Amino acid sequence: MSPQTSPVIEIKGLKKSFGNNHVLDGFNLELFEGENLVVMGKSGSGKSVMIKCIVGLVEADAGKINVLGQDMSNLDEEELDYLRTEVGFLFQGSALYDSMTVRQNLEFPLRRHVRKFGVIHDATPLVMDALESVGLAETIDMMPDELSGGMKRRIALARTLILQPKVILYDEPTTGLDPITAKEIISLIQTIQVKYKTSSIIITHDIDCARIIADRMILLIDGVNYVEGTFDALSKSTDPNVCAFFK
Amino acid sequence: MFKAILNNTRSFFIETGQFSYFAGRFFRNAFSRPFEFREFIRQCYAIGNRSLLLVAVTGFIIGLVFTLQSRPTLQEFGAVSWMPSMVSISIIREIGPIITALICAGRVGSGIGAELGSMRVSEQIDSMEVSGTNPFRYLVVTRIWAATIMLPILVLFGDAIAIYGSFLVEYFKGHVSMQLYYNQVFNSLKFSDLIPATIKTFFFGFAIGLVGCYKGYNCRKGTVGVGIAANTAVVFTSMLLFLIDFIAVFITNIFYYN
Numbered sequence: 001m002s003p004q005t006s007p008v009i010e011i012k013g014l015k016k017s018f019g020n021n022h023v024l025d026g027f028n029l030e031l032f033e034g035e036n037l038v039v040m041g042k043s044g045s046g047k048s049v050m051i052k053c054i055v056g057l058v059e060a061d062a063g064k065i066n067v068l069g070q071d072m073s074n075l076d077e078e079e080l081d082y083l084r085t086e087v088g089f090l091f092q093g094s095a096l097y098d099s100m101t102v103r104q105n106l107e108f109p110l111r112r113h114v115r116k117f118g119v120i121h122d123a124t125p126l127v128m129d130a131l132e133s134v135g136l137a138e139t140i141d142m143m144p145d146e147l148s149g150g151m152k153r154r155i156a157l158a159r160t161l162i163l164q165p166k167v168i169l170y171d172e173p174t175t176g177l178d179p180i181t182a183k184e185i186i187s188l189i190q191t192i193q194v195k196y197k198t199s200s201i202i203i204t205h206d207i208d209c210a211r212i213i214a215d216r217m218i219l220l221i222d223g224v225n226y227v228e229g230t231f232d233a234l235s236k237s238t239d240p241n242v243c244a245f246f247k
Numbered sequence: 248m249f250k251a252i253l254n255n256t257r258s259f260f261i262e263t264g265q266f267s268y269f270a271g272r273f274f275r276n277a278f279s280r281p282f283e284f285r286e287f288i289r290q291c292y293a294i295g296n297r298s299l300l301l302v303a304v305t306g307f308i309i310g311l312v313f314t315l316q317s318r319p320t321l322q323e324f325g326a327v328s329w330m331p332s333m334v335s336i337s338i339i340r341e342i343g344p345i346i347t348a349l350i351c352a353g354r355v356g357s358g359i360g361a362e363l364g365s366m367r368v369s370e371q372i373d374s375m376e377v378s379g380t381n382p383f384r385y386l387v388v389t390r391i392w393a394a395t396i397m398l399p400i401l402v403l404f405g406d407a408i409a410i411y412g413s414f415l416v417e418y419f420k421g422h423v424s425m426q427l428y429y430n431q432v433f434n435s436l437k438f439s440d441l442i443p444a445t446i447k448t449f450f451f452g453f454a455i456g457l458v459g460c461y462k463g464y465n466c467r468k469g470t471v472g473v474g475i476a477a478n479t480a481v482v483f484t485s486m487l488l489f490l491i492d493f494i495a496v497f498i499t500n501i502f503y504y505n
Contacts, residue, residue, distance in 0.1 A: 055377045081379035095374035097366075109378035112281070163378060 006069070007032050008167055008199050009054060014063035015223075016049055023049050025223030027063070031167070031199055036189075038202045038210045038231075040245055041220030047203040048092070050220070051169045054201075055089055056080055068166060085113050088160035088168040088198075092175055094152040096144040102155055103127055103140045106162050113163065130158040133195065134188060150181035154188065161196065168192075170202040174209050186212050207246065211235075219245060269461045273391055276384050283389050290393035298354050298401055302347050306405035309346060310338070310412025318420065327421060331428050332435030334413040339440050343406035345492055348451035351398055352484040356459040359390050360480030363463025364473035372464070387464055391456035398452025399445055439503045447495035451488055458484040 007030040014027040023046035031037050041047050052058040054065060056072060065072040068086055075083060097105050106127045110120055120126070131137045134154040144152060153173065160168060173189065174182035186209050193200060204210055210217060211231050219226045219234070219242060227234065227242055235246045314334055321327045363386060366372050375382035410432060417423040462480040466472045 052373075057373055057377060081381070084377055084379035087377075089374070089377040091370045091374055093370055095370040097371055097374075098369075108375070109380055112380045159378075 005033055007066075008068055009201070010064075010066040011050070011054070012064040012066075014050065014053060014065065015061045016046065016053065016058065017061055022223055024053075024060075024063075027220065027223060028225055029201075029218065031201055033199055034193075034197060036193060036200045036202060036213050036215045038204060038214035038217045039220055040204060040210060040217060043205075045220050046223060047220055048171050051089070051171060051201060051203060054169060055084060055087055081112070085109075085163045086166045088163060088165035090153075090156055090160050090168065090170045090173055092172045094144075094149075094156040096147075096152055096156055096159070098144045100144075101140075102131070102136075102142050102144070102147075105144070105155065106130055106159050109159060109163050126162055130162040131155075133161055133192065134158045148181075150177055150184065153177065153181075153185055157185075157188065157192070161192065164196070166198060168198050168200045170200060170204075172203055172205065174204065174206045179208075182206065182209065189213060265465070266461055269464070270457060272383060273388060273457065273460075276381070276388050277392065281384070283385050286385055287389040287392055290389050291397055294351075294355050294390075294393050294397045295401065297358065298351050298397075299404070301350055301354055302401050302405040303408050305346060305350055306343070306408035307412040309342060310334070310409035310414075311416055313337070313342070313409075314413040314416040318416070328431075330417060330421075331413070331423075331431035335410055335432040335436055336440055338406050338409045338413075339436060340444050341492075341496075343409055344402050344444050344448050344451065345488065347402045347405040348398065348448065348455065348488050349485060351394075351401065351452075352455050352488060353481050355394060356455045356480045356484045357477040359394075359456065359459030360463040360466075361473055361477040363387075363390075363460060364466035364476035365470075367464065367466045368469050368473060383464075387460045390460055391453065394456030394459070395449055395452040398455065399448040402448045402451075403445070443495065443499040443503065447491065450491050450495065454487045454491060455484050458487060 009029065009031040011027060011029040014024050014029075015022070016024040023044075027046070027050060029037070029039075029050075039047050039050070049058055053060045054067060054072075056075075067083060070079070070083060072080075072083075096102075097108065100108065103124075107123045110123050110126065127140065128137055131140060134157050136151060136154050136158065139147060139151065139155065144155070147155065157173075170189065173185050177185060189200065189202070190213060192198065202209070202213060214231045216228065217231055217234055218228050221241055227237070227239065229237075234242055237243060237246075314330065317330065317333065318327065321330060321333075363372070366386070372382045372386070375385065414423075414425060414428045417428055418425070459480045462476040462483070466476040468475070
């Protein structure tokens, strides 16, 4: 982590409402290179909405989002697609394409990124490398419905890695998994961060996950970053709103 | 009461606007590179193959029933010899296209709606989007093109089967030979019967693909939404098919029969 350098992702005054529900109300965030930033908050507090705003899946009502030095609001479709190859996104439900094999799932994102990868005639080495990174090379010809929940999460991570992103956004990576598989996923996230030198924003409710993985944490309450700090600092806080997360 | 009417009217116009925007987005993407040719071929096969048996069985039964039902009346007027002409013109001009299109609206339109709907609620479409691979081009454009191309083929196939079904009734009940029957069929049919009927089937196919994709791609509200998407795709397409049919017949009458 190098807070002295300019942030890879910077969010200023992010606002998003759904009808009368003001989910984000001036949220700010900075993610620095090589950093694991954990964002915690109650269900429905807007954590997932916030990371979806970063990749342009949800349009913000107000505020500035700067990703890898580029203002998201000024990008055309082609530039946005290119930027999306630099920002991986791991969905909560894995979101594997269920009509495709694992190999096709991993090859799919490569198809349109000639600008980044050139023309790829045989994607097998790239696919195998990504699968080996998550320890599931043997599943290459399997269909998603033949995989367990934990395996699906790993394959989804491999699919994210294949585009060689600089930043990875994890939307509740351990939700719905048993404690052992959850720990495996956490360990995998750490390994990947070291191997691929990525920066990460991790949305989670899992306090163990946060303790192991967080370089820094943000608590998102009432649409704003209520408090920021290291896990140790926040866990010793006497603020009842903060304490509620660490009980 | 008045508020409810106002809300419904507003919803109708919003939905119409969104649907028009969706159609416009299709045309913007449909004629520009990169083309998803492999997925288009896969969809053509899926749509054609998925509906072939159903179209064949329905066409055959319609041919049989239509002939059986018409026979007594024609016999009464001593006009049984007109049977091949009457059946073939009715089937080619109207019954074949509309029945096949309605079957495909149920089979293909709901299938597309449910498939894209479940992809939407399981975040697969979002996942494609965040990987920078235009899901609209891959999922929507290919399916609409495939439905537009395949429906005329299915209609022609269904027409042929229906006429064959009609021939079988005439063969067994009226002892009419195949050569005589088909001679009468081809003598009575004109290009002005076949061409407009075939042209309108492209529009039928386009409507089936467009509505199915629109409903599925914009599906919300979880698994319940998938059911709603599939269901409304069929209902909305069926209404649209009759509207297109009316317009097509109206235009055909102006150009060919006036």
